[in-house]
Amino acid sequence: MVGTTKQRDLPVVHRQFRAVRDVLLPLFRRYGIRLLLGFAALAGVDFLQLLIPRFLKSAVDSLAAASASQQSLARFSVLIIVVAVAAALLRFCWRYLIIGFSRLVERDIRNRIYGHVLKMDRPFFEKHTTGDIMAHVSNDLTAVQMACGIGLVSAVDALVMTSAAIGFMLYINVPLTLLALVPMPLLAVATLILTGRLHQRFNLVQEQFSLMTEFVRSALVSIRLLKAYTMEGLQKREFEKLGRRYVRGNIRVAMIQGLLAPLATLVGNLGMLMVLYFGGRFVIQEIISLGDFVAVVTYLAMLVWPMMAIGWVISLAQRGLTSLGRIHTLLTREPVLRERPATTARIAAEPSFRLVHLTFAYSQASHPALRDICLEFTPGVYGLTGRTGCGKSTLAKLLVRLYPVPDNSLFMNGLDVNTLSLDEVRGRIAYVGQDAVLFSESIAENIAYGLPGATPAQIEAAARAAAIHEEILAFSHGYETVIGERGVTLSGGQRQRLALARALISERPVLIVDDALAALDVETEHEVLGAIRTSGRRKLILIVSQRIKLLSETDEIIILEQGEVADRGGHQDLLLRNAFYQTMHAKQARKGTAPTGERT
Ligand SMILES: Nc1ncnc2c1ncn2[C@@H]1O[C@H](COP(=O)(O)OP(=O)(O)OP(=O)(O)O)[C@@H](O)[C@H]1O
Ligand SMILES: [Mg+2]
Incomplete structure (x- = not known):
């Protein structure tokens, strides 16, 4: 107990x-x-x-x-x-x-x-x-x-x-x-x-x-x-x-x-x-x-x-x-993540993150999941990749403030996140985790969690941007279809895209998508990324993926290896100099267009 x-x-x-x-x-x-x-x-x-x-x-x-x-x-x-x-x-x-x-x-x-x-x-x-x-x-x-x-x-x-x-x-x-x-x-x-x-x-x-x-x-x-x-x-x-x-x-x-x-x-x-x-x-x-x-x-x-x-x-x-x-x-028992009073007035509109020698270990783990990470994110589209278990999701979760970080190691808009209230940080980030969390409610309600009081038109626009609109219409009750035990069962990919629609509707300046596009075919993936780039006031986008095609469309790619930053640069640069990236590229090129759900 x-x-x-x-x-x-x-x-x-x-x-x-x-x-x-x-x-x-x-x-x-x-x-x-x-x-x-x-x-x-x-x-x-x-x-x-x-x-x-x-x-x-x-x-x-x-x-x-x-x-x-x-x-x-x-x-x-x-x-x-x-x-x-x-x-x-x-x-x-x-x-x-x-x-x-x-x-x-x-x-x-x-x-x-x-x-x-x-x-x-x-x-x-x-x-x-x-x-x-x-x-x-x-x-x-x-x-x-x-x-x-x-x-x-x-x-x-x-x-x-x-x-x-x-x-x-x-x-x-x-x-x-x-x-x-x-x-x-x-x-x-x-x-x-x-x-x-x-x-x-x-x-x-x-x-x-x-x-x-x-x-x-x-x-x-x-x-x-x-x-x-x-x-x-x-x-x-x-x-x-x-x-x-x-x-x-x-x-x-x-x-x-x-x-x-x-x-x-x-x-x-x-x-x-x-x-x-x-x-x-x-x-x-x-x-x-x-x-x-x-x-x-x-x-x-x-x-x-x-x-x-x-x-x-x-x-x-x-x-x-x-x-x-x-x-x-x-x-x-108090949360480990200490709540701070809100400081809204000080935060700039342009989102940015700075990680300074950030080391992080899960409380039950014997060694750190992230080690001495120094990174800077300014407005733009970033890809985050690396072998399974290298710490990609951990990095994403730290940015969303799901776990505590040491003082002076993570800055948002130039401010130490430990001096900001959790709502201030989370309120600026739309996050799609690796396992899509949906509620046993209607599809429309699930999407509207991202923007309480959203109109049907806004909900549909978000669903279109996440390339799930057609599939929703195919359900017997359309947007009113109830998900989960009381309703329809969605496929893994559908769940992820629904979670993505929820994130897209929120119009928060930062978007973090953890491997949520893995189940898409290359064409749709390309469309979704286009929609994400152009939609709303979104400024800083971080996409975790193992797919070269998707990564090649980002502005900068960060490669993690066993919790450390192994390399960072544009698609072309990495193709020239990074062995891991070259191997990944060769494997995926051999298979042609990577089939749905495929992971490297
Ligand atoms: N809640 C947790 N408690 C303890 N250890 C964890 C926890 N979550 C992840 N880890 C460990 O931290 C390391 C990094 O995990 P992480 O989920 O960040 O990997 P990943 O790069 O996202 O992998 P994948 O590509 O499979 O999603 C792994 O060794 C993992 O076992
Ligand atoms: Mg992960």
Whole structure:
């Protein structure tokens, strides 16, 4: 789970205190009145519950004294009904108010987590998988919600009931009360231990369940691959194994659940035994009356539930606190890419980049992906090429500010990017990554992400420029066709061109295209580049490609080799002097016009 290693470094109590202060306290304040009303209703229910036996007692007494009339009995019945109805209404109130409170807390924290996760950057998402984050939003949040809802209710309820019942018992006879209570702490401790175990085993079951879900999810996502490799049998056996473990886990949970109820009865009966033996003697010695004896037995029975509840509440609270601590750790994690205040006024209109001895390594990598890069980009069209894994995409991602760079190593328009806000930099760059990211929405909406509020004419122009217009029209709903799970599946090349259209519509002065034209045939590629060059106010274009034909149409070509700049120059110059470029050219010339999707 997120942050588990970090947690161990901090004193647990301190961390949980801060979590409660920063996350829960503001919510308790926000919903304070609701909570107070809820507890008032809860106390009211308890009070009414304690009243009913008193009415019964009076009715029985009057019967015994033969002073009861039809009328007085009817009055007692009406009173009991009124009290029962009032208790039911109040019970509804506290449930609505307090359980509602816990749901509001859950919603607010969930919104906070989501808002926070959206702020995070690439390095964060490389460390934390979607599964990790989902675990926070589901399991940990549920634990907090349980503690704030049913946990809080049970705690208050148990406290009120215990003190009231013990109070009444003490009022009747102190020594007998103490004797009757001797076995009770045993129940609280046993429940605490057992529910602790229960939660451990329950967590295992939960984990088992998410393993199964993840297994099915990944199998369904790559179902075609599974079939192509005829892996169905193996998959089925693996799944059955997971299912067996899940059942075993559930049985282990049931075993503890099965222990709890008999244990409560046993301890309750032990208390009863004490009351029978000692209380009986007290009655014989006329220390207490028979009525008192019966009352003590009744109150003792009322104590069994609160005693179990105490153990349960403690373990709910422990679980809630642990989860809250994890959520707090996530919420206090800051993006590595520091946000700076906007400085728009200082930025010149002409885009330019300068890289000064830029060295960059991914956090988990043993050696740098880029080494000592010195480059300058002014308005124009650049080609970036090199063997696979040489660092082309890394360079593009650094320009778009997806990863942090050292101070004084990357300048945009003459300003150190570390002094600029992320929006200032990203707002000037249209970026088409190597894997086209599309949303499960209509084609028009996907393109319009580049320019919110774009008109249909603008969307079509961008699609034409990216050479995808004809293909869009061929879909049954044209531009309104929905992409992804709910709609059509696009080919890899179509996805890339759609992402390109989205970048083109944005009219940002810098355009970075990472290998997105690879799936085009040479003719179309030529047209697209022409459209890119002439469209809008675009000034600085960087195209990552392995295709000589495309590179030859750029103003300058940069060749990377193992993270370093190996050469740079015009097409003709490189053909004359660069061995790698010559080989690439020879290979592609031999094949004539490179077929669609071809890579060197
Ligand atoms: N997120 C990452 N974490 C760690 N290492 C990475 C990460 N992304 C890339 N690398 C490594 O950095 C190096 C450069 O990768 P990069 O993606 O920049 O190559 P590329 O030139 O774009 O390759 P290709 O032509 O195949 O797209 C490679 O060795 C790669 O394994
Ligand atoms: Mg790449």
